[in-house]
Amino acid sequence: MKIAVTSLGQDLDSQMDPKFGRAAYILIVDTETLEFEAFDNSKNANAFKGAGIQAAAMVGNKGAKVLLTGHCGPKAFDTLDAVGIKVVNDVMGLVRTAVTEFDYDKAIFAKTADTDPYS
Amino acid sequence: MIISVASGKGGTGKTTVATNLSASLGEGVKILDCDVEEPNSHLFLNPQIEKTEPVFTPVPVIDEKKCSYCNKCVEICRYKSIAIIGKTILTFPELCHSCGGCMAVCPENAITEKGRELGEVAIGKSNNIDFIHGKLRVGEAMSPPLIEEVRSYIDPDIINVIDAPPGTSCPVIAAMKNTDFVLMVTEPTPFGLHDLKLGVAAVKLLGIPCGLVINRADIGNNDVKIYAEKENLPILLEIPFERRIAEVYSKGDLVVEKIPEWKEKFLELYREIENIVKKGQK
Numbered sequence: 430m431k432i433a434v435t436s437l438g439q440d441l442d443s444q445m446d447p448k449f450g451r452a453a454y455i456l457i458v459d460t461e462t463l464e465f466e467a468f469d470n471s472k473n474a475n476a477f478k479g480a481g482i483q484a485a486a487m488v489g490n491k492g493a494k495v496l497l498t499g500h501c502g503p504k505a506f507d508t509l510d511a512v513g514i515k516v517v518n519d520v521m522g523l524v525r526t527a528v529t530e531f532d533y534d535k536a537i538f539a540k541t542a543d544t545d546p547y548s
Numbered sequence: 549m550i551i552s553v554a555s556g557k558g559g560t561g562k563t564t565v566a567t568n569l570s571a572s573l574g575e576g577v578k579i580l581d582c583d584v585e586e587p588n589s590h591l592f593l594n595p596q597i598e599k600t601e602p603v604f605t606p607v608p609v610i611d612e613k614k615c616s617y618c619n620k621c622v623e624i625c626r627y628k629s630i631a632i633i634g635k636t637i638l639t640f641p642e643l644c645h646s647c648g649g650c651m652a653v654c655p656e657n658a659i660t661e662k663g664r665e666l667g668e669v670a671i672g673k674s675n676n677i678d679f680i681h682g683k684l685r686v687g688e689a690m691s692p693p694l695i696e697e698v699r700s701y702i703d704p705d706i707i708n709v710i711d712a713p714p715g716t717s718c719p720v721i722a723a724m725k726n727t728d729f730v731l732m733v734t735e736p737t738p739f740g741l742h743d744l745k746l747g748v749a750a751v752k753l754l755g756i757p758c759g760l761v762i763n764r765a766d767i768g769n770n771d772v773k774i775y776a777e778k779e780n781l782p783i784l785l786e787i788p789f790e791r792r793i794a795e796v797y798s799k800g801d802l803v804v805e806k807i808p809e810w811k812e813k814f815l816e817l818y819r820e821i822e823n824i825v826k827k828g829q830k
Contacts, residue, residue: 478643479628486622489633504640512633 430460432531433493433514434524439467441525447499450474450481457491458528466491481505489514495536497527503542518543550708551821552582552727554751556743558714560733561763561787564797566711567592568804569731570677572814576706579674581681582695582723583713584667591800595679597672603682604663605693607641608650614658621650621659646693666694671701678703692722699723707818714743716750724751728825730758731784731817736768741775748779757828759821764789782824785817 435452436443441463446452451474458465468487473480481501485508488496496509497520509516515538520527553566563581567589570579581589608621608630615637621630629643630650641664651659667684682698684691691713699722702708712723724730730751734744744760751758760776765786776783787793796806804811 476628478626479640482628482631482638482640482643486631486633489636504643508631508633508638511638512636 430495430533431457431491431493432460432495432497432528433457433488433491434496434520434527435498436467436524439469441465441523441528443524445497445499445521445524445527447521448474449496449498449501450484450505452484452498455484455488456524457488457493458524460528460531463525463528479504482508485509485514495531495533497531500544501539501542502544506539506542515539549706549729549822549825550702550704550710550727551729551731552710552712552724552756553731553733554712554720554724554747555714555733556716556745556747557734557740560714560735560740561761562714562733563589563592563711564763564787564803565731565733565761565785566709568802568810569814569818570709571675571802572804572811573707573818575676577709578678578680578701578703578706579709579711580698580701581679581711582698582719583711584682584684584691584694584698584719585713587681587683587711589711590670590679590681592802593674593677593679595672595674595677597670597679599671600668601671602668603666603694603697605644605646605666605690606648606661607644607646607664608639608659609662610637610639611658611660612637614656616656616658618655620653620655624649624653642689645690666690669694669697669701678706691719695719695722716746720747721750721754724756725754727756729821730754730756731761731821732758732781733761733763734772735764736762736770736772738768738771740768741772744772745775748781757824759784759824761785761787761817763787782820784820785813 434456435446436454437446455468473483485505489512495515553562581587627643629640631638672679680701682694713719734740759782
């Protein structure tokens with residue numbers, strides 16, 4: 430399964446970025462093989478509106494089923510929810526650890542956004 | 549004649565100046581309260597509202613049957629109000645600025661518009677003054693199209709006084725642009741001066757002649773006057789920090805009605821504005 434992880438750097442040994450829409454990078458990682466693609470999110474990170482929506486659309490178009498991040502705003506959440514992508518908030522530490530420790534059956538998925546708009 | 553009454557800082561006395569200026573001039577004046585987030589000219593003018601109309605802004609509706617998922621609408625939208633993920637189409641009407649770009653680029657003609665309610669416009673009369681104001685819907689963030697709607701009631705053959713919102717962002721520009729004169733209301737404090745400078749910078753970008761009213765003129769310091777002289781901004785009226793004036797204001801009354809000598813001062817203010825505008829036209 431492919432999962433998206435917000436990251437401060439471009440590889441699995443980077444620290445996670447607590448932001449989603451305005452994360453530095455978004456890594457799409459295959460949980461079986463740990464193969465990954467890193468997407469530079471700087472265009473979204475500097476966007477003045479709609480960063481979360483764009484990031485969510487990218488994650489959706491890359492075929493990820495789950496997003497691991499720190500916080501996810503309402504428009505990003507609605508966008509992910511519309512295409513059935515589950516969100517796990519409050520994940521910290523290294524991207525690699527987050528991916529290897531992730532267990533779909535035990536994970537607590539967010540039911541709503543956990544931040545206000547534009548924060 | 550279109551005069552916009554603006555300020556950088558809030559609470560300097562825009563509404564006091566706009567309502568008293570309008571009431572002094574009387575017949576043949578229209579006041580347009582464009583401070584649509586918190587309109588309050590009506591508190592001083594007590595207009596008889598004759599008509600209230602909802603105001604809508606167009607937002608896109610995408611026909612999924614016609615959409616070929618080409619993504620062109622997503623790419624043109626500066627406000628990211630459309631997202632396409634696979635074959636799921638999402639729109640975020642609250643982000644849309646109603647530019648119509650998505651409809652223009654759609655090769656399938658899959659996009660039509662529907663109205664999203666922004667607020668309302670109320671039209672009435674206060675004695676012999678024409679009164680219009682806009683009232684933004686609670687929760688709505690998009691005020692410029694509503695301000696444009698209020699401004700559509702401008703009558704170029706008479707004197708129009710626009711009560712602008714504070715600040716220097718889009719709603720203020722929407723209220724000030726294409727007016728003949730901007731009357732900036734300020735106060736002689738560091739806060740007044742700081743925000744006045746921002747306001748004047750915005751007015752300069754718009755290329756509109758500008759003059760100052762200093763409210764509570766006998767408090768604070770002299771820095772606003774030094775700045776005005778340096779920038780060549782005429783000080784057209786000074787209103788002192790006087791108990792009588794404050795009492796009239798606090799009761800929601802007009803200074804020009806309760807303290808008649810102020811009527812002449814506001815009429816003189818108008819004559820000076822008229823002179824500056826005429827000089828600029830030559």
